[in-house]
Amino acid sequence: MPPTPSPETLTPPTPELIGSGPAMQDVYRLTRQVARSNASVLLLGETGTGKELIANAIHRLSPRGSGPFVRVNCGALAESLLESELFGHVRGSFTGAIDNRIGRFEAAHTGTVFLDEVNSTTPKLQVKLLRVLQEHEFERVGDTQTIRVDTRVIAASNRDLPEEIEAGRFREDLYYRLNVVTIYLPPLRERREDIPELVAHFIRIYNRENHCDVPRIEPAAMQAMVDYDWPGNVRELQNYIERAIVLAPGSELTRDLLPDEILEKRRRRIGRGVDLETLAATLVEQGIEAAGPQADNLHAQIVNRVERELVTQVMTECEGVQVKAAAKLGINRNTLHKKLQQYGLEK
Ligand SMILES: Nc1ncnc2c1ncn2[C@@H]1O[C@H](COP(=O)(O)OP(=O)(O)OP(=O)(O)O)[C@@H](O)[C@H]1O
Ligand SMILES: [Mg+2]
Incomplete structure (x- = not known):
């Protein structure tokens, strides 16, 4: 039989990206693939995982790479300021609008706009964003003239958007427009x-x-x-x-x-000064005792009991919100989902 070829290790798509272990392979493959297209991309991942670096890499590797890359932090501005930041305004459209001003979508014409913390936008802005994504057009604040732009959109969120949709804070139609391709940045x-x-x-x-x-x-x-x-x-x-x-x-x-x-x-402390090592030692000791002298699968018995209890308690504490529980446990959502199935804790 011919030997199975070992899967090729992908190097990072741009030199400032470091680390090519298995967890980053999907990220690099997707980054290269979407760079060729004009598709909207949604970047998900905890704070500090490299969402902005990837957004920038996609832009630079794309045919728009010589055009502008414009980042807007949607979480940093109140609704009305963000609206004028994104779409521009005409003189006198609100107090303080002393001049006409172009917005970031126009500034990013022929390039890419990176909507960071897109989960922070209000429903009114989400409607306007949806229209830009679908029709590539909008009006400046206080103006009736329609402007068309050729701007690619990359968005990032450090919240779970399906959960935000369920809670009524994020429009489902906008979500589907943004997440033509989703890239998930793994935690370190x-x-x-x-x-x-x-x-x-x-x-x-x-x-x-x-x-x-x-x-x-x-x-x-x-x-x-x-x-x-x-x-x-x-x-x-x-x-x-x-x-x-x-x-x-x-x-x-x-x-x-x-x-x-x-x-x-x-030596991280929990509760009233009990450290985790002591706690674990006590639990294991009691578990061995409870299983009795004949037990022959102690590892599975004790590890599974402890894990089931841990998952149950953290899920209860997080009111059943899986993304929160996964973050607290420090495991990814798929892993948590599998454990919930394994232990019959899905409901
Ligand atoms: N793979 C990587 N290689 C080298 N540096 C990285 C990598 N990932 C992240 N960094 C560095 O870590 C810092 C945080 O990265 P970045 O701003 O892209 O994260 P983020 O996901 O956008 O975080 P936040 O959600 O807080 O905005 C940056 O200084 C970036 O250069
Ligand atoms: Mg960022």
Whole structure:
């Protein structure tokens, strides 16, 4: 039989993207594929996972790459200001509108507009966005003249949009227009294999930027970073490396230069001062005792019981909202879904 060809490892589509482990392979493949098209793209993922980097990569690799890339943070402005930011306004259309002004959609003509935190838009704006996506046209605030633009839309959200739709905060028709293709950016804790490369990358960058010379990293420091859960993802990693480089007294980035959150991972306290290790030891001890001397599948018995209980309690605490529970557990939604099925906890 001929040997099965090993699947090809895709390199990052642009040089500033670091890490090519299995978790990023889909991201890179989709990024290259959608770049060729004009399709709207929806980027989902926790804070700091690289949504903006991917949006920018799609733009640069696309036939519009030489046109403008315009980012609008929809979460940063109130409705009326955001409307005028996106679509422009004519003089006198509201207090403070002292001049005509073109909006970001016009500014991005022949290029790409990146709607960051699109989940923060109001229903009224969502209607207007839907029309731009469908008809490529809109009016400036306070004007009747219709403007047509050739602008590609990439949007990002760090909320689960189907849940926002269910809660009545996001229009379903707009969602389907935005998510012609969805790219999900995995959290850093689900691609730990990329951490050493990211660390090395940021060490190089911050040495150069700060005129420092810290070329080496202590193995224990690297291990602590690989073990940590990174709730702030790559952005958090980046900040900690910069801090450590700036504070390093010698030529090595040592463990003690890392903040307590990282080092105390194994001693994180819960409840009334019980640490997780002690708690786990107690539970296991009682589990072994309860299973009796004849038990021959202790691993499955105890691990499954603990996992089922953990999933049940976190789901209850999160009022059944799977995306929240998955985030709290630090596992992805598909994994959570499988566990809910496995334990018969779907309802
Ligand atoms: N794969 C990566 N390689 C190198 N740097 C990365 C990578 N992913 C993210 N970063 C860096 O981490 C920081 C956060 O990335 P980015 O702004 O793209 O995240 P985001 O998903 O848009 O976050 P937020 O939801 O908070 O806006 C940036 O400084 C970016 O350069
Ligand atoms: Mg961002």
